[in-house]
Amino acid sequence: MTTAHEGLLSLREATVSFHGFVAVDHLDLDVGAGELRCLIGPNGAGKTTTLDLICGKSKITSGEISFKGAPIHMLNEFQIARTGIGRKFQVPSVFRQLSVRENLCIGRSRNPGVLHNLFQFGLSTDREWLEEIAVLVGLQDEMETLAAHLSHGQTQWLEIALILAQNPALILMDEPTAGMTAHETTKTAMLFNRLRGKHTLIVVEHDMGFVRDIAETISVMHQGKLLAQGSTEEVSHDPRVREAYLGSGGIGHA
Numbered sequence: 483m484t485t486a487h488e489g490l491l492s493l494r495e496a497t498v499s500f501h502g503f504v505a506v507d508h509l510d511l512d513v514g515a516g517e518l519r520c521l522i523g524p525n526g527a528g529k530t531t532t533l534d535l536i537c538g539k540s541k542i543t544s545g546e547i548s549f550k551g552a553p554i555h556m557l558n559e560f561q562i563a564r565t566g567i568g569r570k571f572q573v574p575s576v577f578r579q580l581s582v583r584e585n586l587c588i589g590r591s592r593n594p595g596v597l598h599n600l601f602q603f604g605l606s607t608d609r610e611w612l613e614e615i616a617v618l619v620g621l622q623d624e625m626e627t628l629a630a631h632l633s634h635g636q637t638q639w640l641e642i643a644l645i646l647a648q649n650p651a652l653i654l655m656d657e658p659t660a661g662m663t664a665h666e667t668t669k670t671a672m673l674f675n676r677l678r679g680k681h682t683l684i685v686v687e688h689d690m691g692f693v694r695d696i697a698e699t700i701s702v703m704h705q706g707k708l709l710a711q712g713s714t715e716e717v718s719h720d721p722r723v724r725e726a727y728l729g730s731g732g733i734g735h736a
């Protein structure tokens with residue numbers, strides 16, 4: 483199924499070189515609002531660097547990156563975050579000595595819109611939000627558990643909830659299932675499928691079973707360039723993708 487998405491993020495000829503090494507090379511990438519875009523490719527293809535460029539952690543050497551129709555590549559990381567781009571890093575930044583509930587309350591209170599909500603609707607709005615977000619990420623039975631005592635997968639889900647608390651227009655995720663058990667990976671795929679359409683996500687992943695379970699459109703990078711783009715089926719059968727990355731296995735022979 484192909485869904486039409488209004489343009490949200492666009493990279494035009496985005497390029498970055500580090501001491502002469504071109505890590506991202508004239509990359510054109512368009513992501514629409516509500517899309518769940520998977521970014522795959524071999525080690526060193528430039529996927530993480532692309533996320534770094536979008537969120538301002540690294541700066542393009544040439545080209546343009548625009549978000550909601552306005553260029554953002556000249557802004558610093560903090561300014562870009564304020565335009566509505568959130569990022570989940572591989573190492574979670576939860577408060578380990580606080581409970582899941584306390585983490586979520588703090589995450590929620592960082593969203594300036596929330597204070598406004600509290601004044602307007604009272605605390606019940608927040609209670610409803612807490613329940614909803616806990617169920618969404620599957621932590622409803624762990625609300626009083628210290629974050630330090632969560633499993634690896636649960637910690638990642640809490641981190642995702644903290645990002646959702648900011649309600650960013652675009653969420654960047656770098657290998658969200660790294661280190662997860664097969665069961666946790668399956669649950670994470672279900673979570674991402676629930677986020678589909680409500681949030682815009684760019685997900686960098688190596689786990690092809692997971693990619694198959696969540697993918698709408700897949701962009702394949704190789705040597706800093708966009709090698710191919712399309713549905714799971716299209717990308718799986720692309721001989722260039724098979725040669726550069728997938729081998730004969732295709733996507734999702736988990």
Ligand SMILES: Nc1ncnc2c1ncn2[C@@H]1O[C@H](COP(=O)(O)OP(=O)(O)OP(=O)(O)O)[C@@H](O)[C@H]1O
Nearest residue numbers: 500503504505523524525526527528529530531532
């Ligand atoms: N700040 C930097 N300075 C120098 N080289 C860098 C820097 N950031 C990335 N690179 C190089 O750019 C290339 C692309 O790296 P990147 O991490 O984006 O690849 P990737 O596709 O995410 O790979 P992986 O799947 O292994 O995470 C690599 O060769 C990396 O060493």
